[in-house]
Amino acid sequence: MVEVTLWGSLAAAAEGNSKIEIEAKNIRELFERLSERFPRLEPLMTRGIAVAIDGTIYRDTWSKELPTGAEIYLLPRLAGG
Amino acid sequence: MNFDPSHSKRSFSSVGTRPIRPDGVDKVTGRARYGADFNMPGQLVGRILRSPHAHAIIRKIDTSKAAQLPGVKAVLTAADLPDLTNGDAAMYDILDNCMARKKALYDGHAVAAVAAIDARTAKQALKLIEVEYELLPHVTDVDQAFAPDAPLINDTIFTTGVxxxxxxxxxxSMRSQFGHGDVDAGMARADFVVERTFKTEQTHQGYIEPHACVANVCSDGTADLWVCTQGHFVYRQHCAELLGMDASKLRVTSSEIGGGFGGKTHVWAEPVALALSRKAGRPVKLVMTRDEVFRASGPTSATSIDVKIGALKDGTIIAADATLRYSCGPYAGAWAEVGAMTAFACYKLENVRTVGYEVLVNRPKTAAYRAPSAPMAAFAVESAIDELAKKVGMDPVDFRIRNAAQEGTKASYGPVYGPIGIGPTLEAVKNHPHMKAPLGKNQGRGMACGFWFNFGGQTCTDLNIGIDGTVSLAVGTVDVGGSRASLSLVAAEELGIDYSQVRTVIADTSTLGYNDMTDGSRGTFSSSMATISAARNAIKILRERAAQMWDIPVEDVTWEKGHAVAKGETHGNLPKLSLKEIAAASGTTGGPIAGHSEIVADGAGVSFATHICDIEVDPETGATKVLRYTVVQDAGKAVHPTYVEGQYQGGAAQGIGWALNEEYIYGKDGRLQNAGFLDYRIPVCSDLPMIDTQILEIPNPNHPYGVRGVGETSIVPPLAAVANAVSNAVGVRMLHIPMSPPRILAALEA
Structure with missing residues (x-):
């Protein structure tokens, strides 16, 4: 079980929950469980979400493990210049 | 791939040196081949007809006269580009932006195209295309477009995030929000509050080389595209999707690039060139004019930003609040969202809230521009921070040091920071001689901080060792700032050979696996990780081959300074084998020796910078002169310090131009009035002093050498640093960028 924090706009689509406890081993499972639990997150997840684990941002490594007790924060997937 | 702490104390042999870049001679002698330098036998000239109207329904397009003109081989409208986007809204916007389908949404929007035997015929053909428009009300200003009674640009856009x-x-198109704590309660406790509204005007990246490509679609369905781009793999994917092609049948080769800065991360004319070639059955060369680059590629957002910051008497910021409105062009975007994330990222804040609004306007589709969206947010926040420091009675550097984020701080956009460099850059600025230099009459000094995330992403690299022992490194990240030199240094470092023994090339899309584009300051960061990985894979094979040559177990072979060394009591006396000797024998020990790497280079370290600017203002004319400018930035580890300094200087120069001169100027008719470098003035060498730089190295824990991206952060602080300098010089807070002479005079007279 990990605790996940959602940024403001994402929380609005998750029935106002800014913190969610969820059973997930890695980023892929986290996205699957979130979509199942909060279908309104789907469009935001399609647009792209990054995951910060203890401050390090992961955009594409969906196999990245979510360590117990780690700070897990969902962020929009960003573009650079 | 984590940072090896031993690197922080080790002495690098190649990394950190300053050899001449491999592409340098070609570039200064004119041999380098940019986008427009490629030609094919029998190629046609492509030209695009663009809307002169800011907002209009396209009632009818009659291309019959153009098609009948001798020498015209293809005429194209949106009807030739069917919608194959399968409900992907972002791809549909790209398609519509490349060729307007129902409405022209800005001055310069493509409505038709031709391919002809020469430029004169193509130009003549464009004049023969008859377009019937029904004009609609338009809006180009971000605040006016935000108003509830503004002309509606797209009736399918409903605000998301509410x-x-x-x-x-x-x-x-979207509302976004970030932050934590109780901002209202914090603000109520504040002893001092600054509340301001700031505006920044739209700017262009100002790359010297216009967009250019040659497209060749063969009758068997295969195609080639030679193009100036920051991301040829992404261009291939987008073009293939829009044209209904298999990606593998389209080979994209990137040319040298005369600047991109985010503007060459998007397709504009390339799908049109391919569609023209497909229709004409001949190669088509399409080169944008400067006028087209300004009117129809992707400038940055214009913004309007409200900032409110409160502090206690002891100088602690107790609450920070910002509402940011960013223009996106006529399509949905996510630019204010990034501004909202970066706005207060430099500070340790208990109570912080940022709200972003993406605003559609009848201007070109906004594109990324070097740390996109961050400079405008930093301008607003760092201006207010400076003013607040004065109110509190603290030195602006000390005020920032007191409130700077540090390792363990919860960032304003959410996560907790690892090791970061904002504090060290501020300390370095505090102790820099620049801060103690005397100032004269009408002169002011300003400083400001800036933040950027940096990215990694998908990266694929091949390292091939020739039988003569020299190394070919093929990477898929386009070299926009000297990365071929940096990556050669990294390969040389890992293999233990000389830099001159490595040649790095940018491979085309058919010879290497997929690579994300060179954006997000990721080129050297991600490709150096892949290069290190590829080199270590090659070393594994080199050790195996040496073991074969010696007939000993591979476990007894180590790799040291470019040589295989035998270990152990029974064969420790064997003479070491050089890479060259092992390569020479490769034909009889198993064939070619190579190392490959396919990675997702996540874990890019965030980046901070602090800048100092001295400026002189002529109070009679409002003219400004930058007297001195200093950049202090954390590079993690500077692989090639000269090119790191070049990135610092380049970002500062672009930011100074943005702060003082550059802006898109639209008339009441919604048409761009200054689509050229004479009227849109970027700084030239004579406008700027030599920009001083100081590289700090706080290792990124997620990179084996500690490297952080360096390409973008340097453009974040200049708008604010220059504005603070001008404000201090004239004694009036500057609220509107650019601070052109008329705007400075107006502020003085207000």
């Missing part, structure tokens, strides 16, 4: 979902469309 609850409940609106029942009416609007020009606001």
């Amino acid at each position: 609850d409940p979902k609106p029942d009416r469309p609007s020009n606001v």
Whole structure:
């Protein structure tokens, strides 16, 4: 079980929950469980979400493990210049 | 791939040196081949017809006269580009932006195209295309477009990020929010509060080389595209999707690039060139004019930003609040969202809230521009921070040091920071001689901080060792700032050979696996990780081959300074084998020796910078002169310090131009009035002093050498640093960028 924090706009689509406890081993499972639990997150997840684990941002490594007790924060997937 | 702490104390042999870049001679002698330098036998000239109107329904396009003109081989409209986007809204916007389908949404929007035997015929053909427009009300200003009664640009846009979902469309495509704590309660406790509204005008990246490509679609369905781009793999994917092609049948080769800065991360004319070639059955060369680059590629957002910051008497910021409105062009975007994330990222804040609004306007589709969206947010926040420091009675550097984020701080955009460099850059600025230099009459000094995330992403690299022992490194990240030199240094470092023994090339899309584009300051960061990995894979094979040559177990072979060394009591006396000797024998020990790497280079370290600017203002004319400018930035580890300094200087120069001169100027008719470098003035060498730089190295824990991206952060602080300098010089807070002479005079007279 990990605790996940959602940024403001994402929380609005998750029935106002800014913190969610969820059973997930890695980023892929986290996205699957979130979509199942909060279908309104789907469009935001399609647009792209990054995951910060203890401050390090992961955009594409969906196999990245979510360590117990780690700070897990969902962020929009960003573009650079 | 984590940072090896031993690197922080080790002495690098190649990394950190300053050899001449491999592409340098070609570039200064004119041999380098840019986008427009490629030609094919029998190629046609492509030209695009663009809307002169800011907002209009396209009632009818009659291309019959153009098609009948001798020498015209293809005429194209949106009807030739069917919608194959399968409900992907972002791809549909790209398609519509490449060729307007129902409405022209800005001055310069493509409505038709031709391919002809020469430029004169193509130009003549464009004049023969008859377009019937029905003009609609337009809006080009971000605040006017945000107003509820503004002309509606897209009736399918309903604001997302709000609850409940609106029942009416609007020009606001998305609301986003970040922050933590209780801002209102914090603000109520503040002893000092600064509240201001700031505006920044739209700017262009100002790359010297216009967009250019040659497209060749063969009758068997295969195609080639030679193009100036920051991301040829992404261009291949987008073009293939829009044209209904298999990606593998389209080979894209990137040319040298005369600047991109984010503007060459998007396709504009390339799908049109391919579609023209497909229709004409001949190669088509399409080169944008400067006028087209300004009117129809992707400038940055214009913004309007409200900032409110409160502090206690002891100088602690107790609450920070910002509302940011960013223009996106006529399509949905996510630019204010990034501004909202970066706005207060430099600070340790208990109570912080940022709200972003994406605003549609009748201007070109906004594109990324070097740390996109961050410079405008930093301008607003760092201006207010400077003013607040004065109110509190603290030195602006000390005020920032007191409130600077540090390792363990919860960032304003959410996560907790690892090791970061904002504090060290501020300390370095505090102790820099620049801060103690005397100032004269009408002169002011300003400083400001800036933040950027940096990215990694998908990266694929091949390292091939020739039988003569020299190394070919093929990477898929386009070299926009000297990365071929940096990556050669990294390969040389890992293999233990000389830099001159490595040649790095940018491979085309058919010879290497997929690579994300060179954006997000990721080129050297991600490709150096892949290069290190590829080199270590090659070393594994080199050790195996040496073991074969010696007939000993591979476990007894180590790799040291470019040589295989035998270990152990029974064969420790064997003479070491050089890479060259092992390569020479490769034909009889198993064939070619190579190392490959396919990675997702996540874990890019965030980046901070602090800048100092001295400026002189002529109070009679409002003219400004930058007297001195210093950049202090954390590079993690500078692989090639000269090119790191070049990135610092380049970002500062672009930011100074943005702060003082550059802006898109639209008339009441919604048409761009200054689509050229004479009227849109970027700084030239004579406008700027030599920009001083100081590289700090706080290792990124997620990179084996500690490297952080360096390409973008340097453009974040200049708008604010220059504005603070001008404000201090004239004694009036500057609220509107650019601070052109008329705007400075108006501020003085207000």
